[in-house]
Amino acid sequence: MKIEFFAPEWGNTLPFETFCQNVRAAGYDGVEMALPLDDEEKQAILDVLEAHDLKLIGQYWQSFEKDLDTHAGNYEMYLRNLIEAGPVLINCQTGKDYFNKAQNQRLFALAARLSAESGIPIVHETHRGKCLFAAHVAMPYLQADPNLRIAFDVSHWCSVHESLLADLPDEVALAISRTDHIHSRVGHPEGPQVNDPRAPEWKEVVNAHLDWWDRIVEMHRQNDTSLTITTEFGPLPYMPSMPYTKMPLVSQWDVNVYMMILLKERYHLDIPL
Template sequence: MELTFFAPAWGNTLPFDQFCRNVKAAGYDGVEMALPFEEAEKSAILDTLAKHGLQLIGQYFQSFETDLDDHARNYEKYLRHLSAAQPVLINCQTGKDFFTFEQNQRLFELADRISGETGVKIIHETHRGKALFAAHITRDYLQKLPQIRLTLDISHWCNVHESLLENQTEAVQLAIQHTDHIHSRVGHPEGPQVNDPRAPEWAETLNTHLAWWDQVVARHRQSKTALTVTTEFGPATYLPVLPYTQMPVASQWDVNVFMLNLLKNRYSG
């Protein structure tokens, strides 16, 4: 099994070259990010990644339009734009939670067509507000559209279902079977991100997530297929902040590097 780790560009405030230097020094293999449409800016990003020997996972999150035709047009525009950079894969926050099954199905099938035409793998994130916002909803999509492959960000489901998914075992197991990429953020019943996974009060929650990720890794080891992981703890105010000062309660960078080293050590055998 080839296991590679990616840093999120989400939350970065440093010049991109310095960010990439830090990413490489920390031991990451690449960066997960969206790409600007302005050609010179896009080329500069791709050149900087190449300069530091970093791979790219393309990220699509701009699924904002409520009209399906407008939504599909922009979805295709963004996916073709990302595909042109030939990333390792594209991670999509596909669809909307209020679209019907048939409306979201149109988007999944559009992604399949673009992937077939470009040769770039396109997978879909389990994300609040999107088509795959809940465990039982995702189970229905996977049963009816088994070609869907997932970015498993199970932290969202913990929040949506206000639990550690004790009663969603069947849906979680099916999702694990379809997972090709992990966002290793730790969620909890009252939010999509614990304030600091290093804190002892989150040990049970962290271990629950690790047990899910262990199963994904085991499946890819058995099938000898590639697996990617982005340590996607987000910045303030996704990262909890103190009242009044709005100071984050932990360092986003430090937490993500902690997750990188934890998972590297756990899966190095």
């Protein structure tokens, strides 16, 4: 099997050229990001990625419209814009937590059609506020559609369920069996991001996440299929900060690189010197 690691563009404040230089030097295979709708701006980003031999995971997160027809129209517009860039895959924060099952399934069906037309895999993220926001809510969608594949960001579920999901083994197992992409952020029962996964007080929750990710990696090893991982610790306000000054408690970049190295060592992958 092959595991490739992607850096999140989310939170980057550097010129994109400098950011990509750092991403390549750190040992990432690519970048996960949304793309602008303007053709020239989009091509400029793609040119920099190509110049640094970095792959792209397209990211869709613009799920705001309450009217389903408007929502679906914009969903298709953004997905087609990402498809034109030829990414490794597209990760979608699909639907809304308040849409009913038929409404969200309309969006899944639209994504499936676009994926089939383009040949580009589209996965759907387990994200708060979106369709797959909770383990017990995701389960019926996965049961109804055996072809539905996901981006497993279990940090959201820890926060939504206010637990490490010990009472939801079947729901988690089904989600793991459908995972093609991981967001390796560590959440906890009171939030979607620990302040620093290196700190000893988070050992229990870090180990819980490692166990879930181990199961996904083992599944892909057995199936000899590819897996992608984005180390998606986020910036403020995901990143806890000092009051008044709003200074982040740790460096987002340092934590994400730490997570990449931790997982590369754990799964016996090459680490750049």
